[in-house]
Amino acid sequence: MNKRAVVILFIVGLVSxxxxxxxxxxxxxxxxxxxxxxxxxxxxxxxxxxxxxDLGRKLFYDPILSKDNMISCAxxxxxxxxxxxxxxxxxxxxxxxxxVRNSMSLVxxxxxxxxxxxxxxxxxxxxxxxxxxxxxxxxxxxxxVIQKLQDNNEYPALFSKAFGDTVISSQNLLRAIAQFxxxxxxxxxxxxxxxxxxxxxxxxxxxxxxxxxxKCASCHKEPLFTNGEFENNGLEIDPSLYDLGRFGxxxxxxxxLKFKTPSLRNVEFSQPxxxxxxxxxxxxxxxxxxxxxxxxxxxxxxxxxxxxxxxxNRVDVVAFMLTLTDKDFLFNQDLxxxxx
Amino acid sequence: MLxxxxxxxEAKQQIVISFSAEFGDHxxxxxxxxxxxxxxxxxxxxxxxxxxxKLKYQGQVVYxxxxxxxxxxxxxxxxxxxxxxxxxYAKFDEVSCNLGxxxxxxxxxxxxxxxxxxxxxxxxxxxGYVNFKVEGFSSAIASKDGKFMFHLGGYxxxxxxxxxxxxxxxxxxxINFLLDLDQLLRTIDLNENSSVMSPSLKxxxxxxxxxxxxxxxx
Numbered sequence: 001m002n003k004r005a006v007v008i009l010f011i012v013g014l015v016s017x018x019x020x021x022x023x024x025x026x027x028x029x030x031x032x033x034x035x036x037x038x039x040x041x042x043x044x045x046x047x048x049x050x051x052x053x054d055l056g057r058k059l060f061y062d063p064i065l066s067k068d069n070m071i072s073c074a075x076x077x078x079x080x081x082x083x084x085x086x087x088x089x090x091x092x093x094x095x096x097x098x099x100v101r102n103s104m105s106l107v108x109x110x111x112x113x114x115x116x117x118x119x120x121x122x123x124x125x126x127x128x129x130x131x132x133x134x135x136x137x138x139x140x141x142x143x144x145v146i147q148k149l150q151d152n153n154e155y156p157a158l159f160s161k162a163f164g165d166t167v168i169s170s171q172n173l174l175r176a177i178a179q180f181x182x183x184x185x186x187x188x189x190x191x192x193x194x195x196x197x198x199x200x201x202x203x204x205x206x207x208x209x210x211x212x213x214x215k216c217a218s219c220h221k222e223p224l225f226t227n228g229e230f231e232n233n234g235l236e237i238d239p240s241l242y243d244l245g246r247f248g249x250x251x252x253x254x255x256x257l258k259f260k261t262p263s264l265r266n267v268e269f270s271q272p273x274x275x276x277x278x279x280x281x282x283x284x285x286x287x288x289x290x291x292x293x294x295x296x297x298x299x300x301x302x303x304x305x306x307x308x309x310x311x312x313n314r315v316d317v318v319a320f321m322l323t324l325t326d327k328d329f330l331f332n333q334d335l336x337x338x339x340x
Numbered sequence: 341m342l343x344x345x346x347x348x349x350e351a352k353q354q355i356v357i358s359f360s361a362e363f364g365d366h367x368x369x370x371x372x373x374x375x376x377x378x379x380x381x382x383x384x385x386x387x388x389x390x391x392x393x394k395l396k397y398q399g400q401v402v403y404x405x406x407x408x409x410x411x412x413x414x415x416x417x418x419x420x421x422x423x424x425x426x427x428x429y430a431k432f433d434e435v436s437c438n439l440g441x442x443x444x445x446x447x448x449x450x451x452x453x454x455x456x457x458x459x460x461x462x463x464x465x466x467x468g469y470v471n472f473k474v475e476g477f478s479s480a481i482a483s484k485d486g487k488f489m490f491h492l493g494g495y496x497x498x499x500x501x502x503x504x505x506x507x508x509x510x511x512x513x514x515i516n517f518l519l520d521l522d523q524l525l526r527t528i529d530l531n532e533n534s535s536v537m538s539p540s541l542k543x544x545x546x547x548x549x550x551x552x553x554x555x556x557x558x
Contacts, residue, residue, distance in 0.1 A: 120466035178450075
């Protein structure tokens, strides 16, 4: 066989192989708005495929991950409420135990360097280990979860479809959940449409946006509405929780009372607010920044002893924040409970 | 294709690196009680990671182990050995490795093999590997069960706990790393301090003590 024939056969082989890859196993491109920064997540180590995303979605909604088979990820992260636990200051888990923090809203996860309010988790892939193992959340352990999944009627086949192996590993389990969470992209709020020139702010929203850019955006940085860093926003410590935030992880005094800056996307639906859910309305939040700052050494220099807001400023900023509501995201059927 | 074929034909020498732990002059048996300094001590679990294993000759790396890390677990005899194949005439005068997992590996997401979080060496409430785990009982501890537990790790400064081990060795085919538990326990007042379970300066200090308690068994 001459060299050319080998090359042609090779190409034909490649084409037919790619033709044989089922649609659900083809590597998907991670799509996001052009003007956004590059994602932090390492997609090369965990290339997206529909089969893996679908498996992650099933796992996210399945209480099999918890000790009593009652609590799923979605118990505290509901898609319709910006993937957080609405109305609960502190989230509860197995046996109605109450945790120590307000569950975070899950949005635009691919851009996050740190996870949890104190950044305890350093990579999306390993995030799920924390709630699975926490006694006040799912109260399980990863070894037993894998055993339950392996013994289940459906999961071995689904893992095989996604990863080519019926033997379930923690790596594949965690990567599947991460893949589903990576699809939580909110980029179609009124704010986004205004930025794309497809819509216009009302006068009030525009005033709120101007104030926001001046006084709030250093921490709640556009377009993700978080700088991804840890800040002390002047909340007085709750003596019953004595939560020092980032300090608990780094043990550095300069991190005392700092918590991860949450994204404000869909903030209309993610109440209550703050790491301990102490505020139930955005007006309370405005009042806090204006008059409620509990000053200490680590308070963000952008806040200092407070950001003076007139009554009009407060109404304007809240009006602007409501433009961050993205109904296409909140009611995206691809993110909700998977129906067969 | 050709160079690989030639390489495959090249004669190799086997190097066996083994890991042992002694109390006094006895290789420890898990769960076995030992009389020690007017106390009775037993070790119920002893596990640690060895990573980034290298052989060097006159400062130059002559062999780098590609495996990401090996978990040495005293309850699994076959885990206490690392077998290397190096070219037959390669010489080395130094062996080096990390005791534990470096920072880069600690932020690399969900890993497999010996770094699989099901191995019980990964913290769940915060990211990061336990580099070194020793658990046991001592009659010196006043608490009712007398249990001690040291889970040492941490990948963020200033609580970075990974330790680098470097030893001069002759080009020998068997190298034995010996952990001297006698020396290690002398550095810890168990009654004062019977548990370290999270990254901290104390964990770093104890990690240094562990590294200092390891030597090459001649």
